[in-house]
Amino acid sequence: MVKTDTEKKRLQSELAQLPAVDELLHEALRREFMPRFPRPLVTEHIRKLLEVVKQRVLRENFKVKASFPDEGFWRELDEILTEFLAPALKKVINASGVVIHTNLGRSPLPAAAVEQIAAVAGGYSNLEYDLSTGSRSIRYVNVESLLCRLCGTEAAMVVNNNAGAVLLALSALAAGREVVVSRGELVEIGGAFRIPEIVTQGGAVLREVGATNRTHLRDYEAAINEETALLLKVHTSNYRIAGFTYQPEMRELVALGQKYDLPVIEDLGSGNLLDLKAFGLTGEPTVSEIMANGVALATFSGDKLLGGPQAGIIVGRKELVEKLKKHPLNRALRIDKMTLAGLEAVLKFYLDPAVVTEKIPTLRMLTVGSNELKKQAQKLHRVVKRACLGSEKVQLQVAPSVSRAGGGAMPMVELATFALFLRVQGESSARLEKYLRARSRPIVVRIIDDWLVFDPRTIFADEFAEIGRACQEMLLL
Numbered sequence: 001m002v003k004t005d006t007e008k009k010r011l012q013s014e015l016a017q018l019p020a021v022d023e024l025l026h027e028a029l030r031r032e033f034m035p036r037f038p039r040p041l042v043t044e045h046i047r048k049l050l051e052v053v054k055q056r057v058l059r060e061n062f063k064v065k066a067s068f069p070d071e072g073f074w075r076e077l078d079e080i081l082t083e084f085l086a087p088a089l090k091k092v093i094n095a096s097g098v099v100i101h102t103n104l105g106r107s108p109l110p111a112a113a114v115e116q117i118a119a120v121a122g123g124y125s126n127l128e129y130d131l132s133t134g135s136r137s138i139r140y141v142n143v144e145s146l147l148c149r150l151c152g153t154e155a156a157m158v159v160n161n162n163a164g165a166v167l168l169a170l171s172a173l174a175a176g177r178e179v180v181v182s183r184g185e186l187v188e189i190g191g192a193f194r195i196p197e198i199v200t201q202g203g204a205v206l207r208e209v210g211a212t213n214r215t216h217l218r219d220y221e222a223a224i225n226e227e228t229a230l231l232l233k234v235h236t237s238n239y240r241i242a243g244f245t246y247q248p249e250m251r252e253l254v255a256l257g258q259k260y261d262l263p264v265i266e267d268l269g270s271g272n273l274l275d276l277k278a279f280g281l282t283g284e285p286t287v288s289e290i291m292a293n294g295v296a297l298a299t300f301s302g303d304k305l306l307g308g309p310q311a312g313i314i315v316g317r318k319e320l321v322e323k324l325k326k327h328p329l330n331r332a333l334r335i336d337k338m339t340l341a342g343l344e345a346v347l348k349f350y351l352d353p354a355v356v357t358e359k360i361p362t363l364r365m366l367t368v369g370s371n372e373l374k375k376q377a378q379k380l381h382r383v384v385k386r387a388c389l390g391s392e393k394v395q396l397q398v399a400p401s402v403s404r405a406g407g408g409a410m411p412m413v414e415l416a417t418f419a420l421f422l423r424v425q426g427e428s429s430a431r432l433e434k435y436l437r438a439r440s441r442p443i444v445v446r447i448i449d450d451w452l453v454f455d456p457r458t459i460f461a462d463e464f465a466e467i468g469r470a471c472q473e474m475l476l477l
Ligand SMILES: *Cc1c(COP(=O)(O)O)cnc(C)c1O
Pocket: 161, 162, 163, 164, 187, 189, 193, 234, 235, 236, 237, 238, 267, 268, 269, 270, 300, 301, 302, 311, 312, 407, 408
């Protein structure tokens, strides 16, 4: 669009009305934006807001008011800067009923573990310092003895996560040699962790044996040769092969390994330290039961069924663990002080199996009874109903539903629960779900048949009121 000279002049004088950035910075200082916000950020966003006004003057014939910048300008700047500085990684209310929700950070830690982490993180610690001798020590000595006691092994160590633990074990024990794995166990875990690729990454050669559904002891035996380094078992965490299936007993595999002087190593995935059979769950063996079969080395996650921080735990025979400890990859995968602090606190709870399910949130959520869940769902129902002031637009009901363990633990187990089902007349549940997710205190729910479903299994008691507030807000959308 060609502008006439008079038009150009008018725009020029209009733009000249705008204050300079320096002037606005001065005013920002007077209004105490600094040091509340970092000065460079304030400058940057003042520039951006000014640019928006300039563009409006040029394109929309906007008239700069004499009162510019008004209170609205400063409020907007405040909001932008506050949002910019708010933590991007933040607390989320998990109403999905998926207990070990990998996308939501897996296991929430017990308060005692959080306290220990805070105590260690904010100052110096004896992370690698032996206080009795004043000399250097190894960072995981304390958790090593706890793990040995809990798993019945002679050695243990901890790395960054279980994927790292498996990679370290393969690199240290099988590089340049062959690893025998059943075709039924060539697992892919979320996030591109695949057994065939991890074996290759560890510098070893994969020798797959058997068929997808059936692998016999003789298949393993036929694959063994002078290049074989170890036999690898992998827990099929996130799927099941059902029907016409066969896998040799662990004891048989260990005996085969002994015959050829080969260690059997198992990637347990979750690895439970507590017998969950009493709670009607899985019947999967505990780590100590597995090790009692003669498994040489087992690896598992810290933040799945264990209920602790992200970590890769390795337990087993001393001479093998020593090799892993000395491998250069161990340095690259090493666990940090905050994780160690949290892990130690969590492991100590396992010393008393009678209280562990009360103390560790993941275990509490997995083992809570359905009577209690019903009570909690009814309580949530009351809280939400009160918050919505009995609005007739809101339909609420408590009904049976199903929660999941998640995190590749017990994939086939349906945990019976009672949930609060909610619908708002004239609103799609997809829109409401999105709204709940986008709040500054996000709430993650499931949608079933166009109802929003709040599963109390994964909701903490102190989060009920916030859910009430969120439902109240939804009515104003
Ligand atoms: C979860 C899982 C892993 C990966 O563990 P991370 O701690 O997430 O690294 C590896 N193997 C199996 C069998 C698993 O279930």
